[in-house]
Amino acid sequence: MPPVFDAGKCDGCGICDLHCPIDVIAIDEERRLAFARYSEECWHCGSCRQDCPTGAVDIVFPKKMLLV
Amino acid sequence: MGSAEQMGSVIETDVLIVGGGLAGLNAAIAAAEHGVSVVIMDKGGIARSGAMGGGIDHFTAYLETGEEWDTREAYLQNLGKVARGAVDLKVHNAIYCRELKGSIERLARIGNPLTQPDGTFYRTRSMGRDGPLSINFNGKKLKPRLADEVRRLGVRALEKVMTTSLLTRDGQVIGAMGFSIRTGDLHVVHAKATVLSTGRVDRLFETPTGIPFNTWQCPSDTGGAQAMAFRAGAALANMEYVLVSVVPKGFSAAGLNGLTGMGARLVNALGEEYMIRYHPHGSRAPRFKLAEGALTEIREGRGPIYVDCRHLSPAELEHLNMTLGYDKDTLPDFVRQKGIDLAKDPLELQVSEGAIGGPTGGLGSGIMIDERSAATVPGLFAGGDCTDQAGTCAPSVTSGYAAGKQAAKYASTVSSKKEIDWEQAAAERARVLAPMETKPGVHYREIEDVVQKIMWQGVGPARNELGLRKAIEKLDSVEPHLGDIGARDYHELMRANETRDLVLIGKIMASCALYRKESRFGAAHFRVDYPKTDDENWLGLVAARRNGEQIETSLKRLSYEMPEP
Ligand SMILES: Cc1cc2nc3c(=O)[nH]c(=O)nc-3n(C[C@H](O)[C@H](O)[C@H](O)COP(=O)(O)OP(=O)(O)OC[C@H]3O[C@@H](n4cnc5c(N)ncnc54)[C@H](O)[C@@H]3O)c2cc1C
Numbered sequence: 352m353p354p355v356f357d358a359g360k361c362d363g364c365g366i367c368d369l370h371c372p373i374d375v376i377a378i379d380e381e382r383r384l385a386f387a388r389y390s391e392e393c394w395h396c397g398s399c400r401q402d403c404p405t406g407a408v409d410i411v412f413p414k415k416m417l418l419v
Numbered sequence: 420m421g422s423a424e425q426m427g428s429v430i431e432t433d434v435l436i437v438g439g440g441l442a443g444l445n446a447a448i449a450a451a452e453h454g455v456s457v458v459i460m461d462k463g464g465i466a467r468s469g470a471m472g473g474g475i476d477h478f479t480a481y482l483e484t485g486e487e488w489d490t491r492e493a494y495l496q497n498l499g500k501v502a503r504g505a506v507d508l509k510v511h512n513a514i515y516c517r518e519l520k521g522s523i524e525r526l527a528r529i530g531n532p533l534t535q536p537d538g539t540f541y542r543t544r545s546m547g548r549d550g551p552l553s554i555n556f557n558g559k560k561l562k563p564r565l566a567d568e569v570r571r572l573g574v575r576a577l578e579k580v581m582t583t584s585l586l587t588r589d590g591q592v593i594g595a596m597g598f599s600i601r602t603g604d605l606h607v608v609h610a611k612a613t614v615l616s617t618g619r620v621d622r623l624f625e626t627p628t629g630i631p632f633n634t635w636q637c638p639s640d641t642g643g644a645q646a647m648a649f650r651a652g653a654a655l656a657n658m659e660y661v662l663v664s665v666v667p668k669g670f671s672a673a674g675l676n677g678l679t680g681m682g683a684r685l686v687n688a689l690g691e692e693y694m695i696r697y698h699p700h701g702s703r704a705p706r707f708k709l710a711e712g713a714l715t716e717i718r719e720g721r722g723p724i725y726v727d728c729r730h731l732s733p734a735e736l737e738h739l740n741m742t743l744g745y746d747k748d749t750l751p752d753f754v755r756q757k758g759i760d761l762a763k764d765p766l767e768l769q770v771s772e773g774a775i776g777g778p779t780g781g782l783g784s785g786i787m788i789d790e791r792s793a794a795t796v797p798g799l800f801a802g803g804d805c806t807d808q809a810g811t812c813a814p815s816v817t818s819g820y821a822a823g824k825q826a827a828k829y830a831s832t833v834s835s836k837k838e839i840d841w842e843q844a845a846a847e848r849a850r851v852l853a854p855m856e857t858k859p860g861v862h863y864r865e866i867e868d869v870v871q872k873i874m875w876q877g878v879g880p881a882r883n884e885l886g887l888r889k890a891i892e893k894l895d896s897v898e899p900h901l902g903d904i905g906a907r908d909y910h911e912l913m914r915a916n917e918t919r920d921l922v923l924i925g926k927i928m929a930s931c932a933l934y935r936k937e938s939r940f941g942a943a944h945f946r947v948d949y950p951k952t953d954d955e956n957w958l959g960l961v962a963a964r965r966n967g968e969q970i971e972t973s974l975k976r977l978s979y980e981m982p983e984p
């Protein structure tokens with residue numbers, strides 16, 4: 352389920368977390384990495400991807416949405 | 420007994436804005452420009468929160484270019500026709516027409532103009548309008564630009580703070596309270612005037628994909644303003660109408676307007692442009708007609724339905740591909756990941772879940788406002804989709820600005836605020852935080868799923884008396900179970916409080932739909948037992964007010980004279 356974070360690019364800056372309108376994202380402070388804490392609540396709006404300064408976010412639609 | 424100390428931080432301000440979405444940020448700008456202090460509370464971060472945070476692509480406006488369809492009078496005349504029985508032209512004139520020119524200028528000034536790079540307006544005709552009244556534009560940066568302007572003006576934003584309750588004293592609204600969805604800290608905001616702008620009501624109906632957050636409109640907008648205003652005694656209107664749209668199969672996303680605006684056709688399994696049978700504007704009919712058409716085609720066995728772009732010219736297709744993501748940022752990704760090429764393949768559609776968000780474009784559902792953007796309770800103002808008289812992009816911008824201006828004016832007349840009723844605040848705090856103490860407790864989804872099923876089955880696009888009564892009964896029996904919901908963190912506490920609001924809103928919607936014994940706006944309010952529109956008895960707004968624990972409904976009649984500019 353989206354969003355997918357690229358651990359090699361994400362520096363844990365927290366912008367995606369602040370900007371997510373649904374509060375899906377959290378930052379793992381130890382690993383300095385964003386993750387989808389409530390991934391089942393993602394609205395697929397793409398704001399996390401739009402505002403990520405390092406291009407670390409990919410939106411991948413779940414099969415349940417693509418295949419019906 | 421409650422006291423200030425127990426309550427965490429108390430913030431003093433002239434104007435409080437609850438909901439920093441499109442309307443709320445425009446309200447904040449207006450109030451700050453008026454020279455008063457302003458605080459915003461928002462569940463999210465104001466740069467991207469709300470329905471159009473990720474982008475938006477059309478703004479409805481008349482521009483007085485000399486064409487006969489391009490005037491205030493023609494616009495209102497059309498709205499008086501398509502929204503007859505729901506629009507109060509005097510109010511809409513005050514909160515939209517009077518603010519339109521200034522709003523278009525403001526958006527240009529803050530850095531997200533509605534014009535193309537060459538300075539012209541790209542205008543298309545869409546959904547139910549008489550002329551090309553839709554300005555297509557790139558609104559991907561609109562929300563962040565508004566947030567920048569709000570901060571530049573010195574407005575304080577409390578972000579990731581859910582507002583749960585209005586504070587009242589002697590029948591007057593004196594601010595609101597809420598909690599941080601991250602830390603649980605309580606925030607009490609003591610204000611001279613309060614503006615509500617939390618948008619539509621989503622997550623009230625079961626979704627076709629079974630994914631509850633796969634909604635066409637914003638699943639964070641769950642009727643907070645409508646619920647808190649109702650609890651504080653304010654009247655709500657236009658609450659009976661269910662808003663359904665036609666969306667890509669599998670992805671409940673906005674953006675279809677952009678396709679049909681460019682000339683794409685809605686076709687059924689027989690290849691017919693079926694909308695011609697339902698409305699003279701065909702594929703560009705008003706949204707409630709599109710929903711009615713799609714529901715009927717599918718029910719009568721002529722589905723699946725598609726949007727077909729194959730006949731568009733290469734130039735039109737190029738424009739379409741460039742702008743497809745302006746509205747819903749991820750729509751191009753979805754189309755691509757599905758393996759569709761719009762130049763070659765029609766895209767399958769489905770009827771979306773329901774929401775409450777106005778019977779038709781330009782209007783909303785919720786707090787009944789007057790020409791001064793005021794609710795029926797003193798100290799309370801509202802703008803945007805959570806009001807009965809404004810909805811969608813342009814009216815949210817203008818009505819938000821109008822509400823902020825009126826709230827600031829009102830605040831300037833208040834010399835000293837009434838004191839906070841700490842007992843009331845303590846009771847609210849206990850109520851709001853209760854799910855944190857419920858252990859183990861059921862997950863909010865378990866209750867919300869039930870609510871969504873009850874609503875879709877009994878209060879959806881086809882309704883009758885028994886079904887509506889049963890829905891109310893069932894919602895009544897859900898109510899005691901709200902106390903079973905447990906929250907493991909403050910994010911879940913937000914969800915638990917949203918579910919509670921949804922039960923109340925669902926009952927209000929069903930009660931208004933039961934009261935209106937006629938049909939109006941196609942699928943938005945179709946009473947199988949009263950299938951005709953009956954202007955003689957029902958030309959007006961159904962108002963819902965609280966009377967103790969009861970929901971009281973009444974009709975406010977409307978007439979259709981042209982208001983003064
Ligand atoms: C993807 C998409 C594209 C759209 N495109 C168009 C378009 O091109 N043209 C058009 O006319 N319309 C469009 N719309 C509709 C338009 O975006 C809305 O009508 C408009 O945003 C309404 O403004 P609003 O301020 O009333 O609500 P919103 O902008 O949704 O703002 C509501 C705010 O309230 C906050 N909030 C909610 N509850 C609470 C609470 N309890 N406490 C604190 N904060 C709360 C939310 O976080 C949010 O920030 C689109 C909608 C979507 C979803």
Ligand code: SF4
Nearest residue numbers: 361362364365367403
């Ligand atoms: S915005 Fe990008 S870099 Fe920053 S935390 Fe999110 S994914 Fe990581």
Ligand code: SF4
Nearest residue numbers: 371393394396397399
């Ligand atoms: S796509 Fe939208 S809802 Fe999903 S995590 Fe990103 S910002 Fe949040």
